[in-house]
Amino acid sequence: MVFFESAPAKITLSVDVLGKRDDGYHDVEMVMTTVDLADRVALSSLNGDRIDVSADNQYVPNDERNLAFKAALALKNKYHLTRGVRIDIEKNIPVSAGLGGGSSDAAAVLRGLNKLWKLNLSLEELAEIGAGIGSDVPFCVYGSTALAKGRGEIIEEIPPPPVKWAILAKPNIGVSTRVVFNQLEIENLPHPNTTKILDAIAEQDFYKLCNHVGNVLETVTTSLFPNVQRIKEKMTQAGANGVLMSGSGPTIVGLVEHQYKAIRIYNGLRGFCDEVYVVRVIGHSNTC
Incomplete structure (x- = not known):
């Protein structure tokens, strides 16, 4: 069985930096929303305890450096799962563009594996796991419009913006x-x-x-x-x-x-x- 997840790009409507934190990150306030430019992530079960990643873009790594790989590994480690998964990523979001493509792919993996492996986790639980992968991943888990604080992982959902x-x-x-x-x-x-x-x-x-x-x-x-x-x-x-x-x-x-x-x-x-x-x-x- 194959599960497909859309991984939409995010755009920022406001980015403010309030100061530097003791952990080396910065405290930010960002207003973000999603657009219909999206990657397509396919997830299918594999025999054995392994993660295979394939992206159709030469600038995206197909190994443990990929945030999608890290998302699957984080889920497996947290719940002590020995299941295998293949992740195929059709890239439509430009790479290194400020549009959150890698983070959105990781979020799509979290949502998709939640269904594939029938974990019944809430978006809040998935976002908490995502925070350990990258600062933008929690926002991308929700895929909404939000005010993000902290280093970006504290998400307050707000109504969609008045922009079409x-x-x-x-x-x-x-x-x-x-x-x-x-x-x-x-x-x-x-x-x-x-x-x-x-x-x-x-x-x-x-x-x-x-x-x-x-x-x-x-x-x-x-x-x-x-x-x-x-x-x-x-x-x-x-x-x-x-x-x-x-x-x-x-x-x-x-x-x-x-x-x-x-x-x-x-x-x-x-x-x-x-x-x-x-x-x-x-x-x-x-x-x-």
Whole structure:
């Protein structure tokens, strides 16, 4: 029997960094939601106590470095399982893009194995396991819209944002989250107003949301890769209502109200950027 799980990309609507923690991580406040650009994860039983991973992207490791592998191993170790599983990943989310592709794959493995192995775990229990794999995995387990705190593992689900369409533009570079955080000068950051972003979502006010989106990590990523700033400026000039970098980048997100406008901006950016996508914002929870 084969179980299939969708692993949707996540975009950030706000990223703030509050300080550095004693454990080496940073305290963050992030507002995140999901879009319909997604990897497809297939899970099937194997004889023997082993995990096999195969991803159809040369930049994704097919061994214990893969977060999907780590998710299966974490589940097996926690519940002392000796079952085998094969994990096949169809990659559609760009790699090292700030869109949470690896974390979403790991979350999909947790949800899928919960069904395949009939563990009857709640999303909360799966998210707790996911926190040991990566900071974005708990959010991806829920696959909703949420305020994330701590190092990203404390999840407070909120209503979906008042946005239906977004354009994603990713230049042909990869960004290391670790490098970005290591170069962050917290005392000089222009902090976004997270409260106003949450208010805009609660009020379902599209324009208020667009006026307050922001990402403090842009200060580092755009200094390392000036083309990211140029793409952001191009996205703004093309008419996107709210424009910011997703996660640690380099993908730039443009929020729009209508599909026709998203397609027009997409066409204007295609010759300027290597990878451009029109996506629908999902923002609702997965069920287990």
